């Protein structure tokens with residue numbers, strides 16, 4: 187449950203929000219003027235503010251400015267009528283999270299609210315490490331191994347400066363946590379933190395997401411939109427999965443790093459950006475450079491300082507600590523307190539290689555807590571190494587990717603989002619099945635659980651190159 191402040195001088199807008207958000211289990215505070223909102227903020231800290239732009243008395247923009255001084259980390263969504271987006275854009279440049287147009291598109295608005303809440307949560311939840319922690323709300327980076335202590339030291343060294351940091355490590359090792367720890371310990375901790383997953387956003391959209399666009403830059407660009415770099419002004423951007431950027435996006439990011447400027451898509455105005463860049467990847471960037479898929483000059487700019495997060499198998503002594511931590515963390519969520527690991531179970535955990543690293547361990551413990559009966563978890567409650575390991579390792583990331591894709595389609599292809607997204611995903615699925623079976627239609631159809639004629643139909647629908655994927659045996 188979150189606490190959301192709605193500011194609007196129209197009473198019926200306030201009651202609609204009370205109804206809509208109340209149904210979702212949120213607590214709703216209302217203010218019918220900017221003045222009232224500001225006085226409320228003196229004693230109440232909401233998790234999100236929805237603010238009308240045009241109000242009698244203090245304007246939405248002015249209220250936003252003053253609110254930012256009181257609650258700097260609370261995301262603000264500006265609400266405005268068609269045709270009056272300029273002020274909303276102004277607010278976004280000053281660090282508002284987003285603007286939304288009236289009349290509201292409820293599903294879109296609800297998704298936007300959830301995203302804003304999630305971002306606010308990330309910005310406010312401190313990340314700490316090392317010794318026992320007084321702040322129960324904090325998220326901790328767990329580990330006392332010498333390899334992790336090296337990581338903490340590096341975080342401490344780089345956090346206060348504005349230096350660009352490249353965070354490397356296998357999937358699930360905690361790279362994002364490290365990025366957030368750097369942010370929370372930096373001088374920019376009171377400014378925005380925006381994480382962009384370059385792998386989750388389709389290549390064609392990533393650029394407009396990062397740099398924004400002018401009205402008319404492409405079909406669907408109905409109004410100007412500031413990009414993440416502009417929005418994160420004064421703050422920190424994490425470019426996650428940085429190895430997945432297209433060459434043209436790489437060139438633009440390089441320019442931001444070299445000159446501190448960028449341009450919106452379809453625009454000529456040079457925008458000064460003041461952001462601290464953090465980048466993360468689990469890819470072999472050096473190999474990407476050899477294949478000419480990653481710019482060497484950008485690579486040198488990014489890895490001014492590199493933090494390599496060790497894999498879990500390199501720091502096995504941390505496994506018991508991490509297991510304890512997840513047991514405790516999930517006992518509340520799953521309402522199973524007092525669970526412990528049997529010595530045999532702990533031994534199994536310590537002997538395992540953890541290809542999915544901490545994320546896999548976290549999922550393993552969670553799953554065991556669900557499966558286990560009684561207070562003591564036995565080895566048979568642990569699902570190790572089966573195919574589930576691979577699935578579990580990729581599940582959260584790919585879910586995020588799908589969610590991001592869905593969001594993009596809703597935004598960029600209103601009216602045909604469903605068809606577009608489903609087709610895009612279906613084509614990938616079929617391609618993958620054909621690759622895995624070297625183009626054997628019968629096997630691919632079986633894998634997919636569809637008939638061969640249906641598969642043929644889809645291959646021709648999506649114009650999948652049969653030459654490449656079909657071997658000669660099957661037609």
Ligand SMILES: Nc1ncnc2c1ncn2[C@@H]1O[C@H](COP(=O)(O)OP(=O)(O)OP(=O)(O)O)[C@@H](O)[C@H]1O
Pocket residue numbers: 326327328329355356357358359360361362363364467468544545548583
């Ligand atoms: N040292 C740690 N202490 C506590 N939790 C951790 C630690 N490392 C990772 N986790 C948890 O494991 C999960 C994966 O971490 P994170 O998303 O930071 O990994 P990642 O390296 O970014 O992975 P990917 O490359 O797949 O994006 C998260 O739920 C995170 O909270």
Ligand SMILES: [Mg+2]
Pocket residue numbers: 361362426466
């Ligand atoms: Mg990550």
